[in-house]
Amino acid sequence: MDQPFIVALDFQSREEVEAFLRPFVREPLFVKVGMELYYQEGPDIITALKKQGHHIFLDLKLHDIPNTVKQAMKGLARLGIDLVNVHAAGGTSMMKAALEGLEAGTPSGATRPACIAVTQLTSTSEQMMQRELWISRTMAETVLHYALLAQESGLDGVVCSAKEVPLIREHCGASFLTVTPGIRFADEEANDQARVVTPKEARKFGSSFVVVGRSITRAADPHAAYERLKQEWNQEESS
């Protein structure tokens, strides 16, 4: 996990994934397998991607009673993934149970997958959070509160918008992971994302990882879009 770019493989089938990955054959990526792909292809897709040398974020956003999450995580840890997530809204007992499950399921000698918690989805705006979810605090206060709960539970970090990274870094420290989706190049549409930043801004805010889906997977030339992502990130690093 030495690179800060996670590519979201939001495809319906293994065939589509294979076609997408063809130009990256000599370039192991950090990829994200989410619900769309995992619910169609199951654990076999993880085995196949690992065989090709890719690092894996399994994004299933678990959110259930503690025992169910613990038992599910036990099974997921056996897949040899690098990173997995839960919803922080499940609370500290659920997050602690997730970690217990991961620890119990990690084969001896192997490293436990890192576990992060979704604070507020990047498709959620502050207005929507307050009006629909009845969370009356600001987005920044809410995301920070959930990040502190995740840290208290022993988790390795959070999923949030890059906009919230400076605040989380200030309170949770530099080693607490901030994984940030809602990334768009400056000339692109936000689509269903509400809290959007460019790769350059995400680097400036201090994101540990950016999660990028459609900007790469739906690009006319996905490899060129991935190169653009790296270039924009590194531009910020050197400026």
Ligand SMILES: O=C(O)c1cc(=O)[nH]c(=O)n1[C@@H]1O[C@H](COP(=O)(O)O)[C@@H](O)[C@H]1O
């Ligand atoms: O956990 C996630 O990965 C996630 C959390 C979140 O708050 N927002 C979010 O967009 N994601 C995921 O990140 C990816 C973003 O995709 P694009 O909007 O196409 O770049 C999707 O696979 C989402 O499922």
